[in-house]
């Protein structure tokens with residue numbers, strides 16, 4: 001038996017397929033491969049950088065679907081189905097909006113793969129796939145190492161992706177993770193994490209955890225185990241880590257370079273209304289105290305913002321970019337607030353009649369990447385789209401890259417950190433401009449193209 005794993009692209013640029021400059025290994029598919037019995041052949045096609053060979057015979061196509069890749073995923077599924085290959089779909093989007101996804105596959109997989117993937121494989125082997133598999137979220141990868149051989153030769157960045165945990169204890173109202181894992185944080189056996197690190201050669205690891213520091217005591221255990229391995233690592237974490245000095249010390253000792261931190265907004269009214277309680281623990285003081293502590297420990301910061309909350313104005317979006325430059329962040333993501341299906345934010349905007357693109361921006365032929373998909377409270381959708389683009393442009397300007405890079409406390413703390421900063425900043429700068437306005441999926445854009453012509 002043979003299974004073909006597919007990581008769909010987002011879409012296309014004006015005249016070509018979009019190729020992600022910051023392309024990372026699709027960890028979730030390496031985990032699926034690791035869960036698959038050894039007598040089953042597994043191949044991976046990463047649509048972000050290679051052509052899918054639909055002529056390569058296979059018994060099952062397994063496609064991971066995210067909201068941003070849903071349109072393209074459905075196109076790929078249709079080609080496999082036309083050739084008589086059954087399709088199973090899973091991933092975040094499949095769990096968020098199952099009724100939509102089930103229309104495009106033979107079998108829908110809801111939840112985490114670990115508990116039920118073996119059942120899918122055995123049913124496919126017998127030609128008796130069920131319409132739906134519903135698994136509960138739980139401990140990541142028990143007894144399973146990621147199969148990295150399927151990533152070989154594809155041209156991924158030289159960073160190994162792994163996971164220590166999934167989910168998060170917080171409940172920010174826009175967050176799809178919080179919905180998927182029902183505000184729960186699931187932790188992997190730390191010995192298995194160590195084994196996985198030792199089973200591969202790279203010394204730079206990106207833990208893809210949604211919030212690796214959601215449970216401080218568990219994170220400390222992980223850090224202590226990482227110290228002897230002498231790796232360097234990055235992950236995603238909430239800023240309340242700065243409340244725990246022992247945790248901060250252990251992060252540094254274990255080789256943590258820094259974390260992606262969800263600041264979301266610099267306005268406390270926004271933070272309160274989005275229920276970003278992680279940013280309020282210990283009181284809110286314009287982030288001055290937590291940022292001082294982070295700098296004291298020399299950690300770099302990948303700052304993530306969501307812009308377009310109800311208290312945001314054009315001026316506050318500008319001020320957010322200034323804040324990120326002044327604090328010398330290593331990277332900054334100035335994301336437009338996106339209503340992901342089935343999140344509390346989506347429900348609120350739907351009730352208030354503020355959703356655009358018929359409420360399904362991820363499928364709409366006129367929707368473009370980084371465009372606002374709802375009516376913001378204090379500006380127009382087009383104004384928010386442009387303001388966010390300008391924030392990205394300012395943060396990624398050459399002057400900003402140089403001034404942030406020369407920060408002795410963080411980005412220039414060591415030669416390694418500086419080289420790391422200088423390698424990835426130009427790459428992300430390029431990516432920022434390339435992706436803006438990209439269409440989703442590869443086909444059926446005739447309506448959108450007509451609109452473009454009319455706009456011209």
Ligand code: SF4
Nearest residue numbers: 168170171172175178
């Ligand atoms: S802290 Fe981050 S991962 Fe946790 S609920 Fe909020 S946005 Fe989601």
